[in-house]
Amino acid sequence: MNRSKHSFFHLLTVSSFVLLSHSVFAAKVTLEPSSWGLEEGKACVDCHAKSSAGLTHQWKNSAHAQANVNCLDCHQAYEDDADAIEHEGSVIATIVSPKDCGRCHTAELKQQQGSVHTKAVSIINNRMPALAEHFGSLSINDAGCAKCHGSKVIVRGDGTLDPSTWPNSGIGRINPDGSKGSCSACHGRHQFSKAQAREPAACTYCHSGPDSPDKSIYETSKHGMMYEAHKADMNMDSDSWVAGKDYSAAPTCVSCHMGAAGKMKSTHDVGMRDSWNLNEAVSTQQYLVIFADGEKRELSSSDPIPRKGESISKMDGTMGKVKAVASPKRRRAAMTKTCLECHSKNFANNAMKQFDEVVKLYNEKYGKPSRDIMQALYAENILTPLPFDEPVEISYWNLWHKGGTRARHGAAMGSPSDTWKGMADVGSLFYGKFLPQVRKVAGAEKGDALIKQYINESEHHQWLNHPAKANPILGYGKGSSNED
Amino acid sequence: MKINDLLPAFITRHVLFALIFGGICGIGFILFLIEFDHYTSTEEFCTSCHSMELAAEPYRNSTHYKPKSGVRASCGDCHVSEGVLSATWDHVMGSKDLYNQIFGPDYDDPVVNALHLPEAAFSARKWFKKRNSATCKRCHVKQAIYGDRPDTLQIHLEDAKDKNCIECHYNLVHRIIPDEKVFKQDKWNAMIEEEFGLEKGSAQKILQH
Numbered sequence: 306m307n308r309s310k311h312s313f314f315h316l317l318t319v320s321s322f323v324l325l326s327h328s329v330f331a332a333k334v335t336l337e338p339s340s341w342g343l344e345e346g347k348a349c350v351d352c353h354a355k356s357s358a359g360l361t362h363q364w365k366n367s368a369h370a371q372a373n374v375n376c377l378d379c380h381q382a383y384e385d386d387a388d389a390i391e392h393e394g395s396v397i398a399t400i401v402s403p404k405d406c407g408r409c410h411t412a413e414l415k416q417q418q419g420s421v422h423t424k425a426v427s428i429i430n431n432r433m434p435a436l437a438e439h440f441g442s443l444s445i446n447d448a449g450c451a452k453c454h455g456s457k458v459i460v461r462g463d464g465t466l467d468p469s470t471w472p473n474s475g476i477g478r479i480n481p482d483g484s485k486g487s488c489s490a491c492h493g494r495h496q497f498s499k500a501q502a503r504e505p506a507a508c509t510y511c512h513s514g515p516d517s518p519d520k521s522i523y524e525t526s527k528h529g530m531m532y533e534a535h536k537a538d539m540n541m542d543s544d545s546w547v548a549g550k551d552y553s554a555a556p557t558c559v560s561c562h563m564g565a566a567g568k569m570k571s572t573h574d575v576g577m578r579d580s581w582n583l584n585e586a587v588s589t590q591q592y593l594v595i596f597a598d599g600e601k602r603e604l605s606s607s608d609p610i611p612r613k614g615e616s617i618s619k620m621d622g623t624m625g626k627v628k629a630v631a632s633p634k635r636r637r638a639a640m641t642k643t644c645l646e647c648h649s650k651n652f653a654n655n656a657m658k659q660f661d662e663v664v665k666l667y668n669e670k671y672g673k674p675s676r677d678i679m680q681a682l683y684a685e686n687i688l689t690p691l692p693f694d695e696p697v698e699i700s701y702w703n704l705w706h707k708g709g710t711r712a713r714h715g716a717a718m719g720s721p722s723d724t725w726k727g728m729a730d731v732g733s734l735f736y737g738k739f740l741p742q743v744r745k746v747a748g749a750e751k752g753d754a755l756i757k758q759y760i761n762e763s764e765h766h767q768w769l770n771h772p773a774k775a776n777p778i779l780g781y782g783k784g785s786s787n788e789d
Numbered sequence: 790m791k792i793n794d795l796l797p798a799f800i801t802r803h804v805l806f807a808l809i810f811g812g813i814c815g816i817g818f819i820l821f822l823i824e825f826d827h828y829t830s831t832e833e834f835c836t837s838c839h840s841m842e843l844a845a846e847p848y849r850n851s852t853h854y855k856p857k858s859g860v861r862a863s864c865g866d867c868h869v870s871e872g873v874l875s876a877t878w879d880h881v882m883g884s885k886d887l888y889n890q891i892f893g894p895d896y897d898d899p900v901v902n903a904l905h906l907p908e909a910a911f912s913a914r915k916w917f918k919k920r921n922s923a924t925c926k927r928c929h930v931k932q933a934i935y936g937d938r939p940d941t942l943q944i945h946l947e948d949a950k951d952k953n954c955i956e957c958h959y960n961l962v963h964r965i966i967p968d969e970k971v972f973k974q975d976k977w978n979a980m981i982e983e984e985f986g987l988e989k990g991s992a993q994k995i996l997q998h
Binding site: 348351352355356358384385386387389390391393394396460461462463464465 | 938940941943944947948949956957964965966967968970971972973976977978979980981983
């Protein structure tokens with residue numbers, strides 16, 4: 306009874322999700338061309354072709370220029386806008402926010418404003434001060450963290466933009482007009498080239514390095530290998546860019562995470578097709594809750610899942626009415642649609658299964674036990690509440706946030722070397738540093754008890770209980786008469 | 790021959806003396822005005838009021854105070870018109886600042902000064918605009934603005950052909966203040982409150998005093 310009710314509910318949410326995705330993803334600008342090409346903005350380029358020739362040159366080569374979209378169309382502002390300035394007799398704003406772009410690109414704005422990218426500041430709001438301030442200072446936040454995650458742009462009382470918060474084109478930037486994100490994070494200004502944004506580099510500008518190693522993962526995947534070899538056949542400039550129809554040489558990040566394939570429309574909601582949360586100490590499968598106002602939030606599969614019409618809290622803490630819920634299964638199905646343009650269903654499903662198994666392995670063998678041990682250490686005041694002042698905290702952080710992320714992302718995107726490197730890093734840290742540090746900080750008795758509870762009794766660490774089991778990998782038995 | 794024979798009959802000796810005396814007085818007066826205008830245009834004179842010292846602080850860090858060329862513009866070079874009559878007129882009109890300094894708000898107080906600064910900036914900008922940026926042009930000649938960029942001269946000769954300096958160039962010397970059109974008093978007040986560690990809302994009260 307309960308089960309059938311649940312499946313019916315599931316069907317409902319899935320169908321609304323499908324409906325929603327089809328109605329939202331139309332991307333043509335529907336405004337009348339007379340809505341842009343402001344008279345007052347036509348002369349800007351006369352001066353800017355001289356004062357900032359490079360920028361103007363980029364614009365001249367843009368689709369905007371071809372459509373007669375001029376500087377003021379994007380930079381126009383009202384006098385009472387927080388960041389309005391006077392410039393050559395016009396009222397303008399330096400920052401062109403998603404809300405500004407969305408005056409014409411309405412569909413993209415709607416998709417983007419609910420996406421996980423726009424939450425890039427709020428997601429790490431609690432974590433960032435500890436990382437940035439303990440390992441650096443405010444300046445590393447401004448020039449590092451916030452460059453990808455986004456700054457909260459501050460307009461000072463004299464109308465100037467606070468230099469610690471601007472320039473910034475972080476994906477989750479909080480703009481003076483209240484909108485979130487920055488289109489120029491991916492679409493480099495002032496050309497806003499489609500082709501450029503479809504390049505893996507548009508994503509790997511941020512998704513690279515130790516905590517988001519997707520650049521190296523993609524490059525060492527079969528997809529990346531094919532892309533590198535067949536770049537010229539990618540048809541990147543094409544207006545329509547449907548996988549299998551307009552190109553087939555290789556998928557880029559955009560193809561799977563945002564791109565159109567078959568009947569599936571493209572979307573600017575980048576995280577929509579992600580069924581796992583791979584950027585936590587322990588991965589969970591995640592539901593996507595879509596609110597009536599277009600806002601979205603993720604819920605872990607272990608959280609209570611709301612029904613349509615229910616009110617639950619949104620990411621910003623306010624309450625919102627649930628319009629639809631997409632299950633992890635449905636999100637996985639969307640992601641898999643792109644695969645099917647080149648792969649068989651079995652091929653795609655099995656590849657996903659291999660990925661899922663790595664995530665589960667990581668969770669059970671390393672993620673959960675290390676998390677539980679840390680929680681026990683905090684609960685018993687063995688560790689101070691302050692993060693990173695004890696070596697075991699640094700090991701734990703690196704374990705899940707660096708190695709753990711690499712292993713899970715590696716498996717998601719088919720890089721054998723990064724999957725293994727990540728997991729090997731996790732294992733080395735776990736056995737070589739984390740456990741000895743636990744024993745040291747908790748004392749031998751308490752440390753051994755914790756390790757017994759979470760490690761020795763776990764099926765994943767049974768190999769530790771067989772010290773006599775020989776293997777020549779480290780040279781044991783070399784030179785003895787038993788050697789093969 | 791007597792001097793009376795060379796002059797018309799109505800110029801008597803007394804008239805002649807009066808003319809010579811009047812002339813000398815007139816020249817003296819003009820010389821006095823020139824010297825007066827000159828002295829009252831100096832930084833030393835202007836900053837003899839403490840409130841002006843506050844305005845001079847950012848000026849002393851500006852390129853108008855320490856330009857590469859060594860040509861320093863003093864207060865009067867920008868804020869007092871050329872020519873003795875115009876300069877005198879500007880000083881007469883400027884005496885209302887003196888009146889306000891004595892009978893108006895306490896501009897010597899840095900907070901009061903900063904809160905009233907935007908009004909001063911807006912009125913100064915209007916003054917420049919009304920005079921077609923005449924005082925800027927004492928030193929700056931459109932045809933000679935070569936600048937650092939290759940096209941700076943071209944921009945000034947073509948795109949800025951019908952514009953005068955202040956229309957594009959403001960916030961060069963004193964504290965940055967937005968254009969009047971986009972100025973937001975509440976944001977300005979909040980900034981000053983934060984800068985001086987004042988209670989929220991206190992700026993408005995100070996302004997109303």
